[in-house]
Every structure is written in C-alpha cells, then in structure tokens.
Amino acid sequence: PVLVVDFGAQYAQLIARRVREARVFSEVVSHTMTVDEIAAKKPAAIVLSGGPSSVYAEGAPQLDPALFDLNVPVFGICYGFQAMAGALGGTVTHTGTREYGRTDIDVSGGTLHDGLPSTQPVWMSHGDAVTEAPEGFEVVATSAGAPVAGFENRARRLAGVQYHPEVLHSPHGQQVLSRFLHDIAGIAPTWTAANIADALVEQVREQVGDGRAICGLSGGVDSAVAAALVQRAIGDRLTCVFVDHGLLRAGEREQVQQDFVAATGARLVTVDAVDTFLRELDGVSDPETKRKIIGREFIRSFEGAVSAELGDSAAQGESIDFLVQGTLYPDVVESGGGSGTANIKSHHNVGGLPEDLQFSLVEPLRLLFKDEVRAVGRELGLPEEIVARQPFPGPGLAIRIIGSVTPDRLATLRHADAIAREELTMAGLDSQIWQCPVVLLADVRSVGVQGDGRTYGHPIVLRPVSSEDAMTADWTRLPYDVLERISTRVTNEVREVNRVVLDVTSKPPGTIEWE
Numbered sequence: 001p002v003l004v005v006d007f008g009a010q011y012a013q014l015i016a017r018r019v020r021e022a023r024v025f026s027e028v029v030s031h032t033m034t035v036d037e038i039a040a041k042k043p044a045a046i047v048l049s050g051g052p053s054s055v056y057a058e059g060a061p062q063l064d065p066a067l068f069d070l071n072v073p074v075f076g077i078c079y080g081f082q083a084m085a086g087a088l089g090g091t092v093t094h095t096g097t098r099e100y101g102r103t104d105i106d107v108s109g110g111t112l113h114d115g116l117p118s119t120q121p122v123w124m125s126h127g128d129a130v131t132e133a134p135e136g137f138e139v140v141a142t143s144a145g146a147p148v149a150g151f152e153n154r155a156r157r158l159a160g161v162q163y164h165p166e167v168l169h170s171p172h173g174q175q176v177l178s179r180f181l182h183d184i185a186g187i188a189p190t191w192t193a194a195n196i197a198d199a200l201v202e203q204v205r206e207q208v209g210d211g212r213a214i215c216g217l218s219g220g221v222d223s224a225v226a227a228a229l230v231q232r233a234i235g236d237r238l239t240c241v242f243v244d245h246g247l248l249r250a251g252e253r254e255q256v257q258q259d260f261v262a263a264t265g266a267r268l269v270t271v272d273a274v275d276t277f278l279r280e281l282d283g284v285s286d287p288e289t290k291r292k293i294i295g296r297e298f299i300r301s302f303e304g305a306v307s308a309e310l311g312d313s314a315a316q317g318e319s320i321d322f323l324v325q326g327t328l329y330p331d332v333v334e335s336g337g338g339s340g341t342a343n344i345k346s347h348h349n350v351g352g353l354p355e356d357l358q359f360s361l362v363e364p365l366r367l368l369f370k371d372e373v374r375a376v377g378r379e380l381g382l383p384e385e386i387v388a389r390q391p392f393p394g395p396g397l398a399i400r401i402i403g404s405v406t407p408d409r410l411a412t413l414r415h416a417d418a419i420a421r422e423e424l425t426m427a428g429l430d431s432q433i434w435q436c437p438v439v440l441l442a443d444v445r446s447v448g449v450q451g452d453g454r455t456y457g458h459p460i461v462l463r464p465v466s467s468e469d470a471m472t473a474d475w476t477r478l479p480y481d482v483l484e485r486i487s488t489r490v491t492n493e494v495r496e497v498n499r500v501v502l503d504v505t506s507k508p509p510g511t512i513e514w515e
C-alpha cells in the first residue's frame with residue numbers, strides 16, 4: 001500500500017481517498033509507527049500528512065530521518081513537507097507571515113506540476129515556511145509566503161508541497177498527487193472496482209474456508225455489498241439475517257425483503273426483535289448508551305437467529321462461526337482503529353460489540369471508502385436502488401430521537417421522515433444530497449397555534465447535508481419551495497409536530513447525526 005502517515009490533522013483520511021482516486025491502494029497509519037514497522041508493511045510509497053502544529057512547537061510529532069534510508073518514495077504535505085525538509089537538511093524558518101486559505105503559487109520545472117498553469121490557486125495553512133530546499137532538490141513552486149512551496153528530487157523519488165493538494169480548493173491537487181504516485185513513485189494504477197471485488201472475494205474465501213457465515217442486513221448499501229461479496233465467495237453457506245429492531249423508517253423492512261432478495265437470490269431470515277429493543281432502550285436518552293445497547297442487541301439477535309437457523313444440526317456439531325459486517329474504513333479510523341485518532345463516536349458496528357461475542361468477524365469492506373463500496377456493488381451486479389441508496393445509520397431512528405425512545409415517538413418521527421423523503425424525491429433532489437436526517441426533539445416543546453387552538457408540540461429538525469464521504473459535510477441549500485412543502489405537510493399531517501426547523505451547521509463542527 002501507499003501509507004499515509006497521520007500527523008494528527010483531519011486531512012489524513014482525505015489524502016488516503018485521493019490516493020485511491022488515483023487508483024492506488026492506501027492506508028492511514030499513525031505518526032507513532034516506527035520506521036521498522038513502516039518498512040514491515042512494504043509500502044509502495046509514503047505520504048506525510050499535514051499536522052496541527054508548528055515543527056518547532058513543543059511535543060510536535062517528529063519525523064525519523066531513517067525513513068529516507070528505506071529507499072521508498074515519499075511525498076510530504078504541509079507539516080509533512082516541512083518535517084521532510086528539516087530531516088533532509090533543508091531550512092524551515094519562522095517567517096512571521098502566515099498563509100491561510102486560498103493562495104496563488106507559481107510553478108516551474110519538475111514533474112509535479114508539469115503541464116499545469118504556471119500560476120494556480122491552492123489551499124494553504126501554515127505559519128512556518130521552508131526557506132531552503134534540501135541539497136539535490138529542485139524548487140518547483142513558490143508563493144508570497146512560502147519561498148519553497150514545492151520541491152522534488154526525481155532520482156530519489158522524493159517530493160513535497162507546502163499546500164494541501166487533497167482539498168477541492170486546490171483545483172489541480174489531484175493531478176499533482178497523481179503525478180507523484182504514477183510518474184515519480186512509478187506505481188501502476190491498478191486499484192479498480194473489478195480488481196477490488198476479485199481480491200475481496202478471494203480474501204473472504206481464504207478467511208471463511210469451508211465454514212458457514214451469517215450476515216446482518218440493514219437495508220443499506222454497506223451490508224448489501226458485504227453480503228453480495230460473501231455470497232459470491234462462499235455461495236449458500238451464507239445466511240442473511242434482517243433484524244427488525246423497530247427503529248426503521250417507513251417501508252424499509254419490505255424494501256430489504258424485496259430489492260435485496262431479488263438482486264442476489266440470497267436466503268433471508270427476518271427476526272422480529274421490536275419488543276426486545278424497545279424494552280432495552282426504555283428510558284435511555286444518553287447517545288452513547290443507546291448505541292452500546294443497540295450494538296449489543298443486534299449481536300444477540302444474530303446469535304438467536306443462528307441457533308434457530310441451525311436447529312437440529314447443532315446437535316450434530318455444525319456451527320456458524322463467521323459474522324459478516326459492512327464496516328467501512330471511516331468507521332474503523334473514527335473508532336480509533338486506524339491510527340490512534342480520537343474516538344469521536346462509537347459506531348455501532350465497531351465499538352459497541354459485546355465482549356462475549358461468539359463469532360469471528362468478516363469485514364470485507366473495512367478498508368474501503370463509500371464510493372469504492374458503491375463501485376464494487378455495481379461490479380457485483382447490484383441494482384441502483386441499492387447501491388445509490390443514501391446512508392442510514394445502523395442504530396436507526398433511535399439516534400434521531402433526542403430523548404428516550406418510545407413507540408409513540410418512533411411513530412411520530414417515522415411519519416415526518418416519510419413526508420420529508422417523499423418531497424425530496426419528488427423534487428428530484430435525491431442525487432444532490434448525501435442524506436437528510438429528520439430529527440425529533442422529543443424533550444422540547446414549543447407553543448403553536450392551529451386553527452383557533454393553542455398547540456404545545458415538538459419540533460422536528462431537517463438536516464440535509466452534502467458530502468463526499470461523511471467525514472466532512474456542508475448543509476445543503478434546499479430550495480425554499482421544497483422546504484415550505486415539507487414544513488406545511490409535516491405540521492398539518494403529523495399531529496405531535498408544530499414546528500419544523502432547518503439545521504445549518506457544517507461538519508465539523510456538527511456531526512451529521514445529532515447523536
């Protein structure tokens with residue numbers, strides 16, 4: 001793989017995605033990894049990410065110069081660029097001028113910017129600057145605040161830039177990254193959907209051997225693609241289980257039973273666990289506690305399904321040893337499993353597992369980003385209704401009720417959500433938004449008036465977001481007439497709701513879901 005060394009900024013995952021967009025496999029690793037550990041991963045190249053601090057700051061993550069003795073191509077970005085310059089004998093200076101945001105650079109010579117406009121906008125975020133490139137390096141970019149804004153040494157296959165090529169505000173950034181990977185590092189672009197699917201099917205075959213597996217379907221893209229992959233690998237030794245936990249949106253149970261089964265021909269067992277989940281969640285309003293309970297009960301339901309599934313054959317010593325989950329790379333990294341980054345939320349399919357878990361996990365998607373999962377799904381022949389589906393969290397409507405979960409509140413939210421989804425679909429907006437959670441503020445009431453009467457009802461929040469990968473998101477500017485139709489219909493048709501509000505927070509600082 002190409003290893004993206006995370007120096008603690010929020011950019012490492014984005015860089016990893018951009019590397020994959022250049023059709024090269026990448027993984028995020030922590031800057032605490034030693035040079036020996038890095039060497040053991042046999043990286044095709046190393047990308048040093050940006051970091052939050054100055055290279056001079058106390059406790060600033062250090063770069064071991066021995067990294068450059070591995071004879072592996074290295075690309076430094078921002079902080080990584082400065083750390084690289086320092087380690088190779090260049091000069092990094094407190095220039096006193098800060099560059100933040102959109103900046104123009106002038107480029108000349110070299111490979112990174114070959115064929116690109118000689119003056120181009122990039123996204124900068126730095127205080128210190130490289131004032132002298134290390135010996136043997138060609139300076140290929142400069143800006144007002146960064147005398148050395150890019151350098152390269154083709155013979156040693158080393159290069160770096162002061163700006164952030166991974167963000168969209170650097171319009172040529174993807175090309176620069178590709179130039180490094182393909183032309184300087186010499187890596188072939190073989191990370192394609194067909195290759196990924198083949199490799200994953202092979203991996204699953206190896207892991208499961210002649211064992212049997214069970215897969216929980218949530219109705220979402222991830223579990224459907226994971227199940228389709230495993231089915232291709234082990235055929236009818238896979239049993240799919242759909243747990244109806246009562247936290248689903250209107251029509252979802254039927255959709256899973258029809259769309260997925262029609263597409264794959266998989267055998268599907270539906271578990272009705274509504275009563276159990278609602279009992280366990282009774283009176284619980286803390287988000288993390290909800291997530292932990294739901295994660296635990298999910299697994300318990302599977303275990304119950306396995307026993308039922310095996311029936312008498314269990315007596316003959318047969319068992320189901322593997323549990324398939326559609327865990328994605330961002331879940332892994334956000335749960336702290338990727339690089340030691342902070343635990344932001346315990347995603348129900350990673351952090352909330354019970355300790356007495358009886359299955360070995362099969363997580364064929366755990367290194368993939370969402371767009372890669374969709375591409376693999378199409379490769380496997382799943383229909384658009386499944387692969388283009390907007391994300392919906394495993395814990396379902398439970399984390400969209402702010403307060404404790406009750407059957408009445410679920411019914412209210414389900415009704416409001418169905419209206420919002422219907423209006424968004426009719427307005428043709430589904431492909432423009434990433435998802436639009438509808439959130440019920442169950443512990444909040446406000447005064448309203450309807451007809452001649454005073455009402456004292458609950459608000460619902462519309463949370464339409466645009467995103468590429470859910471790691472960052474912007475709130476979607478929905479047309480006013482669509483908002484108006486949703487608002488009018490929800491307040492007219494859903495008795496308990498007398499107010500509709502719009503969430504205009506980006507991520508960060510807000511997460512997409514409210515809990």
Ligand code: XMP
Nearest residue numbers: 347348349391392393394395470511512513
């Ligand atoms: P946040 O709220 O963290 O959400 O910005 C990012 C994306 O992940 C979805 N999400 C989940 N998906 N299990 C899931 O399978 C979970 O526990 C979970 N929590 C959030 C969320 O809908 C958004 O797309």
